[in-house]
Amino acid sequence: MAKILTSREDIRAWAAARGGNPMLMDTPDGTGSRTLLNLTFGQHALNSDGNEGPDRLNGYQLVSWDDWFDALDHSGLSVRVSDDPSGGNEAEFEFVDRE
Numbered sequence: 396m397a398k399i400l401t402s403r404e405d406i407r408a409w410a411a412a413r414g415g416n417p418m419l420m421d422t423p424d425g426t427g428s429r430t431l432l433n434l435t436f437g438q439h440a441l442n443s444d445g446n447e448g449p450d451r452l453n454g455y456q457l458v459s460w461d462d463w464f465d466a467l468d469h470s471g472l473s474v475r476v477s478d479d480p481s482g483g484n485e486a487e488f489e490f491v492d493r494e
C-alpha cells in the first residue's frame with residue numbers, strides 16, 4: 396500500500412526519519428534546462444562541518460530543503476511512499492504528479 400505526501404512537513408518528516416537529504420541536478424532540456432529532484436539516504440550529517448559524504452552524488456548536488464521544495468512545487472510533484480509497516484525498503488519513494 397502506498398500513500399502520497401504533499402505537505403512540506405510530511406515529506407520532510409518522512410525523509411528525516413530515514414536519514415534522507417534533498418538533492419537537485421540541473422540538466423539540459425532542449426534550449427533550456429530542467430531540474431531533477433532526488434533524495435539520498437543513509438549518509439549522516441552530509442552538510443555538517445564533519446562531512447561524512449560527498450556534496451555531489453551522481454551529478455546531484457545537496458541543497459537546502461527550501462530549494463528542494465521550491466523545485467518540487469515548480470514541477471507540480473508529490474512524493475508517493477510505502478506505508479507498509481512490515482518492512483521492505485523504508486526509503487522507497489517515487490515522484491508523482493500532484494493532483
